[in-house]
Amino acid sequence: xxxxxPPFTHLVNLQDGTIPTAPLVQQRRLSxxxxxxxxxxxxxxxxxxxxxxxxxxxxxxxxxxxxxxxYSTTVIRPGKVGDEYFMTKGHYHARGECAELYYGLLGExxxxxxxxxxxxxxxxxxxxxxxxxxxxxxHRTINTGAESFVFLxxxxxxxxxxxxxxxxxxxxxxxxxxxxxxxLVPNPRYG
Numbered sequence: 001x002x003x004x005x006p007p008f009t010h011l012v013n014l015q016d017g018t019i020p021t022a023p024l025v026q027q028r029r030l031s032x033x034x035x036x037x038x039x040x041x042x043x044x045x046x047x048x049x050x051x052x053x054x055x056x057x058x059x060x061x062x063x064x065x066x067x068x069x070x071y072s073t074t075v076i077r078p079g080k081v082g083d084e085y086f087m088t089k090g091h092y093h094a095r096g097e098c099a100e101l102y103y104g105l106l107g108e109x110x111x112x113x114x115x116x117x118x119x120x121x122x123x124x125x126x127x128x129x130x131x132x133x134x135x136x137x138x139h140r141t142i143n144t145g146a147e148s149f150v151f152l153x154x155x156x157x158x159x160x161x162x163x164x165x166x167x168x169x170x171x172x173x174x175x176x177x178x179x180x181x182x183x184l185v186p187n188p189r190y191g
Contacts, residue, residue: 005068010059017075017106017150022057029053030081033089035167038174038189042082052077053086060157068157075150076109076143083176085109090140090171092116094160100133100153102141107149110175110182113137116165118172122184125151138166142175144182 010019029050030043037043054076062068079086090112093100102111104125111123111131116138123131125141133139143149174187 005062008060012073012105012152014105017057017073017148018055019057019059019073022059022072023061024058026056026058027052028055028089036087036089036170037081037084038176038187039082039084042084046081051079053079054088062157064157064160066156066158069154070157070159071152071154073105073150073152074141075148076107076141077148078107078143078146080177083178084174085142085144085177085182087112087142087175088140089163090138090166092136092138092162092165093155094162095156095158096136098156098159099135100139100155100159102131102133103152103154104129104131105150105152107143107147108145109141109143109149109151112140112142112171112173112175112184114139114171114173118190120171120173120184122173122175125149138171140166140171142182144175144177 056074058072060070104127108126113121170190172190173184
């Protein structure tokens with residue numbers, strides 16, 4: 001006899017992007033992202049305050065196996081380390097053939113994508129924008145607004161995470177503020 005996973009529903013608070021009943025909430029502070037920003041002096045200067053950069057509200061604790069989906073909301077706070085905007089750590093999927101979908105809920109920001117060879121792509125996300133992360137692309141989200149940037153992510157439960165590649169190599173480009181606007185520039189720490 002087949003064991004069926006019972007259906008479920010979680011509400012997303014559309015005022016702040018949280019999922020109040022999320023069984024797992026991850027917080028990332030600046031200390032959790034040490035070495036990911038391009039300006040080490042700016043990172044060091046801000047480290048004493050150790051600001052909260054982002055939170056992930058994981059709505060589903062589904063089995064991490066083929067056929068299941070996971071979904072979450074991510075709330076990225078506004079701010080910068082030097083002139084580089086607050087961002088997520090970024091990752092590839094452990095199973096590279098897995099895709100992902102991001103749907104903008106609040107605020108504004110960008111999805112920075114990169115192939116393993118270093119080809120970069122930038123997608124703007126605002127409320128109502130659905131951004132597709134194709135298989136094999138590393139990805140990170142960046143808050144370029146004055147308010148929290150919130151999006152919903154849906155992905156295969158067995159996709160897994162490869163944070164190590166980003167931690168070691170970084171992204172080929174970074175998003176910085178120049179004259180009040182976001183600008184994509186080469187990452188001096190890439191490689």
